[in-house]
Amino acid sequence: MENSKAAFRDYLQLEKNYSPLTVNAYLNDVGFFETFLIVNFEQENLQEVNYSQIRSWIVSLVDGGISNVSVNRKISSLKSYYKFLLKTKQIEVSPLLKHKSLKVPKTLQIPFSEKELNEVLTQIKYPEGFEGIRDKLIIDLFYTTGIRRTELIHLKMANIDQSNSTLKVLGKRNKERILPLLPIIINQFNSYLSERSCLEQIKDEAFFFLTLKGVKLNDSLVYRLINDYFSNVSEKVKKSPHILRHTFATHLLNNGADLNSVKELLGHSSLASTQIYTHNSLSELKKVYGAAHPRSQK
Structure with missing residues (x-):
């Protein structure tokens, strides 16, 4: 897993040209999910994850008071990770293939006059x-x-x-x-x-x-x-x-x-x-x- 995360970091930095802050946020989100898997399913291999496990993580985040906007951002990080695994042929199908983002209220930013x-x-x-x-x-x-x-x-x-x-x-x-x-x-x-x-x-x-x-x-x-x-x-x-x-x-x-x-x-x-x-x-x-x-x- 560590080698895979290091390769994912390189992918975000070198191929996607993401900023250091964005790269760290993505890696942290993937790391939090990995910890959730270990604690709740005694599973360490992210390549063998199914959507029901991801859904359990989403439920735990929402129950913990995390906003839908923040949950969607974390899942977006996870999506990027599985896209990377697909691209590098480490998996054949993303567990997030049919995932739909949580609904968030549309907020209109009010500009200064x-x-x-x-x-x-x-x-x-x-x-x-x-x-x-x-x-x-x-x-x-x-x-x-x-x-x-x-x-x-x-x-x-x-x-x-x-x-x-x-x-x-x-x-x-x-x-x-x-x-x-x-x-x-x-x-x-x-x-x-x-x-x-x-x-x-x-x-x-x-x-x-x-x-x-x-x-x-x-x-x-x-x-x-x-x-x-x-x-x-x-x-x-x-x-x-x-x-x-x-x-x-x-x-x-x-x-x-x-x-x-x-x-x-x-x-x-x-x-x-x-x-x-x-x-x-x-x-x-x-x-x-x-x-x-x-x-x-x-």
């Missing part, structure tokens, strides 16, 4: 110096490019082409895309780089965004930064970098942007992923339609 974005970018007070300039740039970059949190964290100095006002982003599965930059962002870049050059020490020289100690940012710092600043202007329950990405797409669509163009900017592989943002745009469209159509007043 244009008013909230204007307030957070122009009216609240930022700290003096490096951190204040950096924080405002991060918020504006999220909002004007739709960049993902991990893409922002791993942004390199070499990825920025100020002469062409573009940004090269390394997205999911190492897929590169070029994003246009607005003049207001270029101006903020210059201010930030001036402050960055005055840091006492820089350990992670290659990375664009740094902490005061000169090291690259981490996930929790960026999440906390967005949550803290938007708590000053918004009462929405969820205030995160992903909501800013969601806001970027929604505001573009609300103002007439083409769905395919938004898809390219977001780095989605299919339109299906982008279409979730049209729900909010449709809501806005209904308001305009209701206010403007002559028959709406009758």
Whole structure:
């Protein structure tokens, strides 16, 4: 089993180009299932599993208070493992062949309003110096490019082409895309780089965004930064970098942007992923339609 898991890790890293976090999550899920098998069925060989055993695991997860969303994610990891075993001819049929995902309630992510974005970018007070300039740039970059949190964290100095006002982003599965930059962002870049050059020490020289100690940012710092600043202007329950990405797409669509163009900017592989943002745009469209159509007043 250990050899098989090591080969599975290589498959996820090298063939699927998954991030280290995703790889570890997949391996952990498979490991949890393996432990469940040993404890409940005294079985160690995952290649001889049947669906009833997997169903027992699902029941135990749900009974333990795990949400359907989390259960589906764990089963997705297991599916990937059995697809790998099929591909490497270690099994002939996946035990999850006829599995159907658990139903989950559809939740609509609520984007920030244009008013909230204007307030957070122009009216609240930022700290003096490096951190204040950096924080405002991060918020504006999220909002004007739709960049993902991990893409922002791993942004390199070499990825920025100020002469062409573009940004090269390394997205999911190492897929590169070029994003246009607005003049207001270029101006903020210059201010930030001036402050960055005055840091006492820089350990992670290659990375664009740094902490005061000169090291690259981490996930929790960026999440906390967005949550803290938007708590000053918004009462929405969820205030995160992903909501800013969601806001970027929604505001573009609300103002007439083409769905395919938004898809390219977001780095989605299919339109299906982008279409979730049209729900909010449709809501806005209904308001305009209701206010403007002559028959709406009758």
